[in-house]
Amino acid sequence: MKKVQKILMLSALWCLLLASLGAQAVIETYAFSSPDLEARYHLLSQELRCPKCQNQNIADSNAPIARDLRVVLFEQLEAGATDDEILAFMVARYGEFVRYRPGIDRQTLLLWAAPALLLSLGAAGLIGHFRQRRVRRPEVLTDAERDQVEQLLREPRA
Amino acid sequence: MRARKFIPLFAFVLLAGLLFRGLSIDPTALPAARLGQPFPPFAQPELLSGDEITDAALTPRPALVNVWATWCYSCRVEHPYLLSLAEQGIPIYGLNYKDDSVKARDWLEQLGDPYRLNIVDVEGSVGLDLGVYGAPETYVLDADGYIVHRHVGVLDEAVFSRDFSRWFPVGATSGPIPAAGGGL
Numbered sequence: 001m002k003k004v005q006k007i008l009m010l011s012a013l014w015c016l017l018l019a020s021l022g023a024q025a026v027i028e029t030y031a032f033s034s035p036d037l038e039a040r041y042h043l044l045s046q047e048l049r050c051p052k053c054q055n056q057n058i059a060d061s062n063a064p065i066a067r068d069l070r071v072v073l074f075e076q077l078e079a080g081a082t083d084d085e086i087l088a089f090m091v092a093r094y095g096e097f098v099r100y101r102p103g104i105d106r107q108t109l110l111l112w113a114a115p116a117l118l119l120s121l122g123a124a125g126l127i128g129h130f131r132q133r134r135v136r137r138p139e140v141l142t143d144a145e146r147d148q149v150e151q152l153l154r155e156p157r158a
Numbered sequence: 159m160r161a162r163k164f165i166p167l168f169a170f171v172l173l174a175g176l177l178f179r180g181l182s183i184d185p186t187a188l189p190a191a192r193l194g195q196p197f198p199p200f201a202q203p204e205l206l207s208g209d210e211i212t213d214a215a216l217t218p219r220p221a222l223v224n225v226w227a228t229w230c231y232s233c234r235v236e237h238p239y240l241l242s243l244a245e246q247g248i249p250i251y252g253l254n255y256k257d258d259s260v261k262a263r264d265w266l267e268q269l270g271d272p273y274r275l276n277i278v279d280v281e282g283s284v285g286l287d288l289g290v291y292g293a294p295e296t297y298v299l300d301a302d303g304y305i306v307h308r309h310v311g312v313l314d315e316a317v318f319s320r321d322f323s324r325w326f327p328v329g330a331t332s333g334p335i336p337a338a339g340g341g342l
Binding site for chain 2: 051052054064065068069072091092093094095097
């Protein structure tokens with residue numbers, strides 16, 4: 001009986017292990033001529049966006065076009081292209097869209113400026129809010145009101 | 159002071175307008191990077207003849223360049239419409255994208271051939287230079303050979319009359335009607 005349990009346990013663990021494999025990024029083997037190129041490959045493949053499955057980078061995507069772009073990336077790195085040259089090649093074909101950090105131009109200006117813009121909007125709102133509260137706090141009575149208060153205080157209690 | 163009360167309402171209307179507009183935008187539609195540029199140079203075999211052809215072979219123009227493959231279901235859906243466009247005399251050049259050429263020839267034999275010629279692109283390298291990210295895609299080449307429009311997905315009459323017809327006014331296409339077998 002013990003033995004059966006052990007086998008069941010082991011097979012359950014094995015299934016878990018297999019299931020977790022599927023969750024990892026695409027696994028491919030490229031024979032890089034230097035570890036430096038390999039490091040740049042990993043950086044660039046995470047920087048480039050898959051045109052087909054738009055919320056994945058080409059490193060994570062299984063789409064055929066992402067695979068093609070990884071092959072191109074590998075070939076260009078081995079051919080000695082610089083990062084800028086590779087990015088320019090991709091942008092010429094798929095637009096600034098393929099970069100997760102697009103260059104600053106008229107179309108992407110708002111995108112880049114948005115964090116600073118929203119932050120300053122929020123800050124302005126907060127400052128306005130607190131300033132208004134400070135103004136409101138010292139409520140000064142008019143002379144007529146002061147007289148009224150004193151009269152009320154002076155009145156004998158019922 | 160009274161205007162302050164309406165600030166939340168204004169904010170809501172603004173946000174609602176923004177989100178409503180977002181509903182009608184297709185997030186999968188990418189701007190084509192090659193617009194306004196000539197068709198990228200290539201030298202590839204032609205599907206039926208096997209001869210090597212280059213970008214100079216894409217005449218007459220204006221014309222359509224249709225990216226297709228036998229593994230692409232939507233290509234089969236739009237195929238009858240391409241046949242009818244070809245019948246109207248609009249030149250269509252095919253880019254047989256990452257496909258098996260034997261299957262592609264069978265497809266044209268069985269379903270009809272709307273193409274003046276077909277660029278064989280087994281590796282997808284012409285597609286890559288063009289910025290193709292799936293099939294079907296259809297490009298418009300203007301009279302000077304510049305890429306002026308790209309449509310991603312099935313091409314049908316509604317899409318054609320909305321986005322394509324200004325380059326192909328009805329009755330203005332002077333090209334000869336190709337024989338059912340295709341070719342030039």
